Amino acid sequence: MTDRELASRFPAGDDDIVRAVYGRYGGAVYTVAMSILGDPTRAADVVQATFANAWQASHRFDPDRELGPWLYTIARRQAIDAYRRERRTEPTDPSELEIIELPPSLEQAWEAWQVRLAIDQLPGDECDVVRMSWFDGLAHQEIAERLGVPVGTVKSRSHRAHRRLATLLAHVRDENRSESSAVPIDGSRHDNQDDHQ
């Protein structure tokens, strides 16, 4: 089902459609929440709130727009609100209440969203190799040992995975190159500018 079909059917709130939207974007929404909050329990709360709020606002969503950046905007807002709520409930010096900081990882949230969406499109075996390579910092030989497969298999999977991932993220790299670091924290360059104040 295309994004446009998902967006147009989302307001009906059918379980299958909600599952489909969650299946496509749930991981990326969770990533945004984790990148801002760093806590699995609160990130899960943010994911629930994001989809509930998105559904409530879905009748106003223009299906000609991309569904992903819209969900990202809601997720980011929910995560920031959760972050601020937590900070405000902490016992703090009253003078510090004047400054409600933004989460330090906010600028990375948009890129994390894009990378997660790309990773979620990789086949499982390729995804494992990329994770072990970039996140665990393992060499091909170590990955082969961990997976119990020949090192040639790991090389082949890694080759395919990296080529695929580079293709999936090419547009983000191009945007970053052309627009520097001015915009990406809220994904607004992907949205209809009329929707941003």
Add this chain to the structure above:
Amino acid sequence: MNDEQPPDGTDPDADESESRAALAPFAASLGSAAVWSVPPDELEALVLERVRAAAATNSDAPAASPARVRGVISRRLLPAVAAAVVAFAIGFAIANRSDDDANAMADVQLAGTELAPTASASGDVVDRGAGYAIRLDMDGLPPAPEGSYYEGWLRADDGEMVSVGTFHMRGGDGSVVLWSGVRVAEYSTLIVTEQVERSPDDSHDQVVLEGEIERR
């Protein structure tokens, strides 16, 4: 497993080096725990529950039907209307208030945040044709410090925000009227932030009051 052979007869090491170089700008994200974090299995079911709950709440909500008392005035009421016009001319504010009350389309109750815990506000939203007047009676909101001011915002469920005006509370009787040129019915929340004058930072993070807009 038959995928040990390099595809296309190419040198996979060389080709991967090229792809890796292309991914280098994303090294921080690819190495972050958040990107690789796995949502709990039960999260999908919880999301479904939340959406179902939201749907149930919406279906129980009263249909949007702003109360309007304006209508055709019969001839036999014209004298009364004339009298009303005189009264309107004499006591514009009172009459205007009465008309506003009839045209109020939503109620607003705001509670103070941790930045202004003793503050609150109540009011309504009136369709005045040219726009929506958001009439608030403030209670406990201190005057904005010199160099700062308060700003009202409508916020939609998706986080979109629209400014509805500014005020400072350094005088007056606590009543404030904000104005919206967008359809208030499409926004669920009214917030008030404290802003710094001429600050390059145009964020609206310092929320002092927040509350739902309850449609009548």
